[in-house]
Each structure stands twice: as structure tokens, then as C-alpha cells.
Amino acid sequence: MRLMFINGSPRGTQSNTGRLMGHFIRGFLQTEGNTCDMEYLTKNRRSLADLAEKFAAAQTVIIGFPLYVDAMPGSVKAFLEKLQPYVGRSDNPALGFVIQCGFPETSHNRYVERYCEKFSRRMGCRYLGAILKGGCEGLDIQPTFLTDKYYQYYNLLGLEFGKTGAFDAAILEKLARPEHLTSENMAQVIPFINQALWDAQLEANGVLDKSFNKPFGS
Amino acid sequence: MKYLLINGNPYHDHDEIDRYVIRLAAGLESAGNEVRVLVLRDMKIRPCTGCFHCWVKDPGTCIIEDDGREVSRQYIASDHVILASPLVMGFLSATLKNAMDRNIPLVHPHLEAIDKEVHHKKRYENYPVVSFLLEKEPFTDAEDIAIVTDLFRREAINVRSSLGFVKFIDTPVDEVQNALDVH
Numbered sequence: 196m197r198l199m200f201i202n203g204s205p206r207g208t209q210s211n212t213g214r215l216m217g218h219f220i221r222g223f224l225q226t227e228g229n230t231c232d233m234e235y236l237t238k239n240r241r242s243l244a245d246l247a248e249k250f251a252a253a254q255t256v257i258i259g260f261p262l263y264v265d266a267m268p269g270s271v272k273a274f275l276e277k278l279q280p281y282v283g284r285s286d287n288p289a290l291g292f293v294i295q296c297g298f299p300e301t302s303h304n305r306y307v308e309r310y311c312e313k314f315s316r317r318m319g320c321r322y323l324g325a326i327l328k329g330g331c332e333g334l335d336i337q338p339t340f341l342t343d344k345y346y347q348y349y350n351l352l353g354l355e356f357g358k359t360g361a362f363d364a365a366i367l368e369k370l371a372r373p374e375h376l377t378s379e380n381m382a383q384v385i386p387f388i389n390q391a392l393w394d395a396q397l398e399a400n401g402v403l404d405k406s407f408n409k410p411f412g413s
Numbered sequence: 414m415k416y417l418l419i420n421g422n423p424y425h426d427h428d429e430i431d432r433y434v435i436r437l438a439a440g441l442e443s444a445g446n447e448v449r450v451l452v453l454r455d456m457k458i459r460p461c462t463g464c465f466h467c468w469v470k471d472p473g474t475c476i477i478e479d480d481g482r483e484v485s486r487q488y489i490a491s492d493h494v495i496l497a498s499p500l501v502m503g504f505l506s507a508t509l510k511n512a513m514d515r516n517i518p519l520v521h522p523h524l525e526a527i528d529k530e531v532h533h534k535k536r537y538e539n540y541p542v543v544s545f546l547l548e549k550e551p552f553t554d555a556e557d558i559a560i561v562t563d564l565f566r567r568e569a570i571n572v573r574s575s576l577g578f579v580k581f582i583d584t585p586v587d588e589v590q591n592a593l594d595v596h
């Protein structure tokens with residue numbers, strides 16, 4: 196199988212999207228004969244129409260992006276708009292998505308997932324589904340027993356996808372945990388993230404006391 | 414009331430929604446409101462790069478020095494913001510979405526629970542109500558409208574605003590204005 200992976204993170208090569216999908220692609224390439232073309236939207240910003248042409252010529256495409264204000268980043272939307280000329284073509288590629296977000300619960304990604312599914316139908320692309328995961332900002336501060344588990348799931352998803360051309364529903368479901376947080380989970384997780392992720396960076400930059408700055412007045 | 418109308422129509426040669434925004438702005442103004450209109454395609458707004466400078470280096474200020482900052486400044490100074498866009502491939506134009514992504518300096522990085530979900534803390538005391546004024550595509554159906562309406566409700570919560578209305582420009586202008594008087 197020949198896969199085209201489009202990394203839509205505005206952080207490009209230094210993204211959580213790329214880091215997680217690296218594990219997927221490693222698994223995917225274990226099946227002999229599989230190949231993967233990697234594209235970055237950050238590198239194609241000025242030539243989105245050319246990338247759209249490559250999309251249209253591909254067999255199988257996965258588009259990855261971080262959740263930005265509950266949907267795709269504006270720069271990813273700009274690329275989706277460039278696919279307009281190919282709407283409804285009979286030989287459009289099969290299309291899947293990989294979406295991850297900062298908030299700890301995966302549920303935040305479910306709304307844009309519906310959009311992605313409808314988008315694929317509109318394009319006339321066979322929809323492969325979406326790999327969704329919450330809690331992906333600050334992978335470095337999370338305990339490695341957790342992150343190793345995520346990486347292993349992405350790897351297994353890639354391995355299965357490389358063999359069958361489908362996302363394994365049981366792994367998707369495991370990866371998506373926790374879908375929601377209980378009040379007890381929140382009482383633990385929220386102070387941890389606020390301190391270990393945000394206050395630590397604010398402090399390192401010497402601006403912890405300015406974190407509530409209001410540059411546009413009060 | 415302070416109204417901000419943000420026109421995210423990317424097309425120069427397709428101006429039905431532009432004319433609608435102008436008529437709505439005039440109507441709101443003659444009813445005694447303070448009204449501002451921004452036309453995004455005439456402004457320079459680069460996409461967010463996800464650097465979080467606005468949260469951890471210079472809290473509240475985006476590192477990119479362009480008109481994106483001005484949009485945020487006017488957004489937070491308003492009582493009600495109306496985002497206008499044609500649906501393009503079933504969602505807000507990239508022009509508008511890019512400007513909305515640049516609004517994250519308006520909230521604080523810390524998390525808190527809102528309705529059993531994690532969101533960001535407020536940076537400012539007051540946030541505007543956000544409404545959407547859209548133009549349908551030829552193929553827009555009820556499912557598309559349900560999908561975007563749910564997304565808009567969530568986007569509003571995420572920037573600590575609340576969703577006003579979602580209307581299409583086949584609605585008479587005075588009906589939209591009446592809906593605004595209610596909120």
C-alpha cells in the first residue's frame with residue numbers, strides 16, 4: 196500500500212502530530228511493499244494547489260492535525276478549501292484523519308470528527324475513520340508508562356493499517372481513553388497540568404507573576 | 414451595546430454577504446449601538462504557529478505583529494461579536510478560522526472544569542456573546558448546519574464566550590437585528 200501522510204500541524208516537523216504519527220508510520224512500514232510519502236503543510240504553504248494535485252493522485256491519504264479552538268487549524272482549512280476542484284471525482288483517494296488535542300479528554304475531538312466524515316463523503320473519498328486522542332500537549336511531562344502506552348497504540352494501529360487498510364476499532368477505543376473525566380479525575384489532573392505544564396514554563400521564563408496580564412485593559 | 418462585525422468572506426467577487434453585513438451594521442447603528450466592521454481579507458493576519466508565546470512568555474500578547482492582534486483587541490472590547498462567512502467546503506472560511514485561532518491570548522493557560530469538561534480560565538472579566546452569520550453553499554444540508562452549529566457552540570465556550578445565534582443570509586436583516594435585541 197502506498198500512503199500519503201499530510202502533517203497539518205502549524206508546528207510542522209516539531210509537532211506532537213508528527214511525533215505520534217511517527218510511531219504509526221513505523222508500524223505501517225513493517226508490511227513489505229508499503230511506502231509512505233510525508234508532506235507538511237508548513238512546507239507547502241505557498242503551493243497548496245500543487246499539494247492538492249498530489250492528494251488527488253494518491254490512493255490513500257491520512258491528514259493529521261491538532262485541535263485548534265475545537266476544529267482544524269485555519270491553515271488546515273486553507274488546504275481543505277484547495278480540494279474543492281476535486282469534489283465528487285470518482286477516483287479520489289481513501290481518506291482518514293488523525294486528530295489530537297491538549298485537553299485531557301478525547302471527547303473534544305468528536306465534533307470535528309463529524310465534520311471530517313462529512314467532508315470525506317462530500318469529496319467522494321472512502322472514509323477510513325479518525326484516530327483521536329486527548330491529553331497530547333506536554334507529552335514530555337507525562338509519566339513514561341503513559342506515553343509509552345500511547346506510542347505503542349499508534350504503532351499497533353499503523354501495523355494493522357499496513358496489513359488491512361483499516362483502523363482497528365478496538366485499538367482506537369483504547370487510545371481514546373479517557374473519553375471523559377470524572378470529577379475525581381479532574382480534581383487530580385487539572386492542578387497537575389496547571390503546575391507541571393504551565394506554571395513551570397511561566398516560571399522558567401520569569402513571568403509567573405504576570406500570567407494574568409491584560410494587555411487589552413480590564 | 415458595542416457590536417463588532419467580522420467579515421470573513423474571502424472572495425472579492427462574491428459580495429452578497431458583504432452587502433448583508435453593511436446593511437446589518439447600518440441598522441444596528443441607527444438603533445443607537447456602537448458598531449465596528451472588520452473585513453479580514455483586507456487585513457494581514459498570519460496563521461497561529463502554536464508557539465504559546467502568548468501564554469508563557471509575554472502573557473496575553475501574540476508574538477506575531479500583524480492585524481491579528483487588532484482583531485483580538487476589538488473582540489474583547491465588544492459586547493457582541495458577529496462572525497460572518499460563507500460556508501466554504503462546509504465550514505467557516507480559512508480566512509476567518511485563522512483570525513479566530515489567533516484569539517487564544519484572550520484566555521489563560523490554566524485549566525478549569527466547566528460543565529464536566531476541561532477548558533481554559535478567563536484572562537479578562539468579560540467576554541462577548543458570539544453569533545454567526547453564514548451563507549450556504551449550493552449543497553449545504555441540515556446535517557452540515559447541525560455539524561457547524563455544534564462546533565460553534567463549543568468554540569464559543571472555549572474562548573469563554575457564549576453562542577448567540579447561527580443564521581443564514583437568506584434571513585431578512587431586521588429579523589437578525591431583532592434576534593440581537595433579545596441577546
Ligand SMILES: Cc1cc2nc3c(=O)[nH]c(=O)nc-3n(C[C@H](O)[C@H](O)[C@H](O)COP(=O)(O)O)c2cc1C
Nearest residue numbers: 204210211212261262263264265296297298332463
Ligand atoms: C490556537 C490553538 C488552539 C487550540 N485549541 C485547542 C482546543 O480547542 N482544544 C484542545 O484540547 N487543545 C487545543 N489546543 C492545543 C493543541 O491541540 C495541542 O497543543 C496539540 O497537542 C498540538 O499539536 P501539534 O504539536 O501537533 O501542533 C490549541 C492550541 C493552539 C495553539
